Amino acid sequence: MRGAPHPRREGDEALPASLPRRFPRPRSFFPAILVLGLAALLWPARELRSDNFIFYFPSGQHRLPLESVGSAKYLPLLQILNMVGKVGGIQEKKNSLKVWFGTTQIELRSNESKVRVDRASYELPQPVHLSDGQWMVPVDFLTTILPHLTHQAVEYQEGTNRIFIGDVKPASFTVRLDPIANGVRLTVQFTDKVAVRTASSNGKWVMFLGDRPMEPMEPSYRFQNPYLSDLQYDDQDGVPKLILSPTSSGLNFYPVQAEGGKILLADVLKPPPPSAQTLPLQPAPQPAPTSGQPTPEGLTPQVTEESPAAPPGLPLPVVALDAGHGGADNGGHSHDGVLEKDLVAQYVGRVRSALLATDKYRVVLTRTGDLNVSSEQRALAANLSGAICFLSFHAGDLGMALPRITLFTYQPPTAAAPAAGDAPTPAFVPWGQVQEARLGQSLQLALALQQQFALINGVEVDLPATAPVRTLRYVNAPAVAIELGRLAPDEDATALANPAFQQQVAGAVVQALASFAKGGN
Amino acid sequence: MTVRAKILLLILLMALGAGGFYLRSLAQHVFLEPTPRAEEAARAKLNQFALQPNNGTMQLATLYFPALNEGKILPESRSITWAQADADRVRQVVLALAEGSHQGYGRVLPASTTVRAVFLAPDGTAYVDLSNDILSDLEPGIQSETLTIYSIVNSVAINIPSVKRVQFLIQGQEVETLDGHADLTAAFVPDSTRVKSGP
Numbered sequence: 001m002r003g004a005p006h007p008r009r010e011g012d013e014a015l016p017a018s019l020p021r022r023f024p025r026p027r028s029f030f031p032a033i034l035v036l037g038l039a040a041l042l043w044p045a046r047e048l049r050s051d052n053f054i055f056y057f058p059s060g061q062h063r064l065p066l067e068s069v070g071s072a073k074y075l076p077l078l079q080i081l082n083m084v085g086k087v088g089g090i091q092e093k094k095n096s097l098k099v100w101f102g103t104t105q106i107e108l109r110s111n112e113s114k115v116r117v118d119r120a121s122y123e124l125p126q127p128v129h130l131s132d133g134q135w136m137v138p139v140d141f142l143t144t145i146l147p148h149l150t151h152q153a154v155e156y157q158e159g160t161n162r163i164f165i166g167d168v169k170p171a172s173f174t175v176r177l178d179p180i181a182n183g184v185r186l187t188v189q190f191t192d193k194v195a196v197r198t199a200s201s202n203g204k205w206v207m208f209l210g211d212r213p214m215e216p217m218e219p220s221y222r223f224q225n226p227y228l229s230d231l232q233y234d235d236q237d238g239v240p241k242l243i244l245s246p247t248s249s250g251l252n253f254y255p256v257q258a259e260g261g262k263i264l265l266a267d268v269l270k271p272p273p274p275s276a277q278t279l280p281l282q283p284a285p286q287p288a289p290t291s292g293q294p295t296p297e298g299l300t301p302q303v304t305e306e307s308p309a310a311p312p313g314l315p316l317p318v319v320a321l322d323a324g325h326g327g328a329d330n331g332g333h334s335h336d337g338v339l340e341k342d343l344v345a346q347y348v349g350r351v352r353s354a355l356l357a358t359d360k361y362r363v364v365l366t367r368t369g370d371l372n373v374s375s376e377q378r379a380l381a382a383n384l385s386g387a388i389c390f391l392s393f394h395a396g397d398l399g400m401a402l403p404r405i406t407l408f409t410y411q412p413p414t415a416a417a418p419a420a421g422d423a424p425t426p427a428f429v430p431w432g433q434v435q436e437a438r439l440g441q442s443l444q445l446a447l448a449l450q451q452q453f454a455l456i457n458g459v460e461v462d463l464p465a466t467a468p469v470r471t472l473r474y475v476n477a478p479a480v481a482i483e484l485g486r487l488a489p490d491e492d493a494t495a496l497a498n499p500a501f502q503q504q505v506a507g508a509v510v511q512a513l514a515s516f517a518k519g520g521n
Numbered sequence: 522m523t524v525r526a527k528i529l530l531l532i533l534l535m536a537l538g539a540g541g542f543y544l545r546s547l548a549q550h551v552f553l554e555p556t557p558r559a560e561e562a563a564r565a566k567l568n569q570f571a572l573q574p575n576n577g578t579m580q581l582a583t584l585y586f587p588a589l590n591e592g593k594i595l596p597e598s599r600s601i602t603w604a605q606a607d608a609d610r611v612r613q614v615v616l617a618l619a620e621g622s623h624q625g626y627g628r629v630l631p632a633s634t635t636v637r638a639v640f641l642a643p644d645g646t647a648y649v650d651l652s653n654d655i656l657s658d659l660e661p662g663i664q665s666e667t668l669t670i671y672s673i674v675n676s677v678a679i680n681i682p683s684v685k686r687v688q689f690l691i692q693g694q695e696v697e698t699l700d701g702h703a704d705l706t707a708a709f710v711p712d713s714t715r716v717k718s719g720p
Binding site: 324325329331332333340375394395396397398399400406408411412413414462465467468469470471473481483485487488 | 588589590591592660661662663664665666667670686697698701702703704705706707708709710712
């Protein structure tokens with residue numbers, strides 16, 4: 001049927017005469033295409049990433065594909081169970097699953113966050129769901145339920161993609177960057193000996209760390225530096241490694257190990273400047289790449305006039321937080337079974353979060369998880385990171401007042417009542433006396449903390465005292481031990497374990513550091 | 522079975538029973554009731570000798586005990602009949618501290634703590650080797666450990682002037698810390714600021 005001719009509009013001239021009039025014209029598609037494109041771009045992705053989750057056991061490690069749904073991470077339940085033990089049988093219905101794992105029966109339902117293990121019931125933060133026929137459980141299943149199934153120690157740091165099950169003692173490392181002539185020196189201090197092998201790949205330097213399980217204190221380090229942009233830890237393919245990204249091509253990389261493998265020193269240097277004749281835009285022959293000198297893809301060495309390197313931006317100051325004890329060393333304990341090592345780890349976690357929330361600090365933890373770290377290693381973590389201060393958290397018997405906080409600066413056993421002022425620093429300071437040159441600053445820090453803690457309602461705060469605290473001895477920064485009381489076998493730890501009180505302490509630490517940084521107390 | 526055979530069987534069974542009983546008591550003696558070792562016996566005798574010298578003079582000694590509430594150590598007078606040798610006097614002071622305060626002050630050492638050995642070096646360093654019983658009843662914490670240490674060091678130094686500093690050993694070994702806090706790798710000099718001044 002032919003209708004009346006449409007009135008011609010502007011733009012219709014370009015329309016082919018052969019195009020039937022009943023179809024919308026191409027111009028009318030544009031808004032729809034635009035909306036669909038934007039929707040595709042902005043639609044919340046259900047599976048943006050496809051990472052791996054690494055399970056470290058004493059006998060080795062296994063990988064499982066990790067499914068990310070929004071911010072939640074999921075793992076396949078049956079694969080987890082088969083990895084840590086033996087699944088005796090399953091009974092699957094449309095929306096529910098029963099699993100017999102050893103003598104234990106696990107029951108879960110799709111889109112429900114409650115999981116039954118025998119007669120006990122556990123609540124997961126996200127619901128279980130079915131994905132391509134696989135029963136997926138949130139990662140928190142590993143810490144909430146798995147220990148009850150395997151009866152083994154489980155160490156998992158929230159936010160990471162790795163877990164240590166059983167008697168696995170992961171190593172860790174701290175990172176420090178120091179300017180040197182014509183370049184920068186990266187120092188990686190490991191908590192244990194590590195055999196490092198270096199290679200270059202895709203314009204980055206890769207340092208393979210052998211098969212030693214590793215728990216990094218931070219997953220990545222970003223540098224505000226003209227030579228290096230970041231250092232990342234990666235074990236997604238099951239091979240622990242550090243990936244160092246230079247800011248530009250043409251830099252030389254000279255790694256060397258020291259102290260039997262406990263320290264990796266890597267100098268990143270600008271190559272010697274080309275002679276004046278090659279300066280005017282003559283492409284220089286590209287040096288043959290070596291294993292230690294990466295040539296970033298798509299980049300050729302720039303031959304420009306030698307200009308001074310841009311001044312490095314000011315990195316955020318580092319605060320070293322030390323949770324006392326750990327591993328086999330439980331420290332003290334309360335009447336209701338709260339261990340000092342766990343309690344102080346809670347405080348350190350809260351202080352860390354409060355400091356990071358200010359966007360004014362980086363935080364280095366001297367121990368992550370339940371590990372036994374020596375006093376020297378704790379101090380080394382602070383010293384290598386160039387920390388502006390070191391706070392060591394402890395809990396103990398401080399008499400009957402509850403809660404009570406006492407702050408300690410270091411007192412060398414060989415000297416009674418040390419002078420408050422900083423001693424003049426000689427050219428070489430013995431390792432064991434490094435804190436003695438910082439006692440004045442440490443006292444200022446302790447006073448700043450004392451003032452802020454005193455503002456917490458109902459807390460008794462003593463004037464800073466001195467004590468021969470071994471952990472403080474080797475710290476080359478203002479250092480204070482914070483002892484919270486009362487944690488003793490004849491008293492419950494209710495007051496100290498109170499999250500509100502812990503948060504108040506964390507807030508007071510942030511205020512005290514701000515005050516200390518301004519030079520006031 | 523003849524009567525003779527029955528009697529022989531009875532005798533055999535009795536012998537077996539007696540042998541079994543003997544073996545059981547022997548095993549109990551060997552494995553379950555160890556006799557005090559000669560070393561420990563000698564130490565006990567030495568401690569007893571140090572505490573009850575025959576020909577010494579009784580004097581008032583000052584001992585320090587911790588007051589956790591105040592973060593200080595408190596003095597207490599005690600009559601002690603001093604031994605002749607300074608090393609024995611050091612032992613006397615430490616054992617008196619282990620006995621506990623007579624005025625109800627805090628405990629320095631568990632009563633079960635024994636002084637394994639005391640050496641007095643010419644430079645005035647007293648090496649005090651304590652049994653690890655010291656850790657059995659120690660109040661946890663930095664403050665507690667610090668006050669324990671200075672209770673001993675100040676008590677020893679104020680009563681035995683030849684002692685300038687005290688180096689602690691636990692079970693004959695140098696240890697890093699007393700119980701995770703206080704550094705024991707160096708000798709301690711007495712610290713008078715630890716003593717509570719005034720009422």
